Amino acid sequence: MTAQEAYQFGLVNKVTAVSSLMEEVKMMAEKVTGKPALALKMVKHLVNTGTNVDLKSALLMEAQAMGCLFTTKDKEEGIRAFLQKRQPAFGGR
Numbered sequence: 012m013t014a015q016e017a018y019q020f021g022l023v024n025k026v027t028a029v030s031s032l033m034e035e036v037k038m039m040a041e042k043v044t045g046k047p048a049l050a051l052k053m054v055k056h057l058v059n060t061g062t063n064v065d066l067k068s069a070l071l072m073e074a075q076a077m078g079c080l081f082t083t084k085d086k087e088e089g090i091r092a093f094l095q096k097r098q099p100a101f102g103g104r
Contacts, residue, residue, distance in 0.1 A: 047085035047101040 014026045027035045043051065053076045061069040080086060085101045092099035 045098075045101065047080075047083070047089070049083060049085065050080055053080060 012020075012022075014023065017023045018026045025035065025039075057069075057072055057076060061072060064072070085099075088101055089099050
């Protein structure tokens, strides 16, 4: 499968030339900066482990992570920031 085909099937969210790869990586990293650290850690863990388990187990892991994240101060800050129409200031970095 080519990169363009993977994009068309929705397997990747962006295709870029090798010459602009680092610029694209930096832009993507900037989008992640400022996001809740615990949520990012959980996502990384789920991506790394979820591919090694069956779908039912992966979905259970995802639901457990969401339940855990729903109790965090970052969730409260995200809601407050949304209601106040401002950028959130997440802790935990």
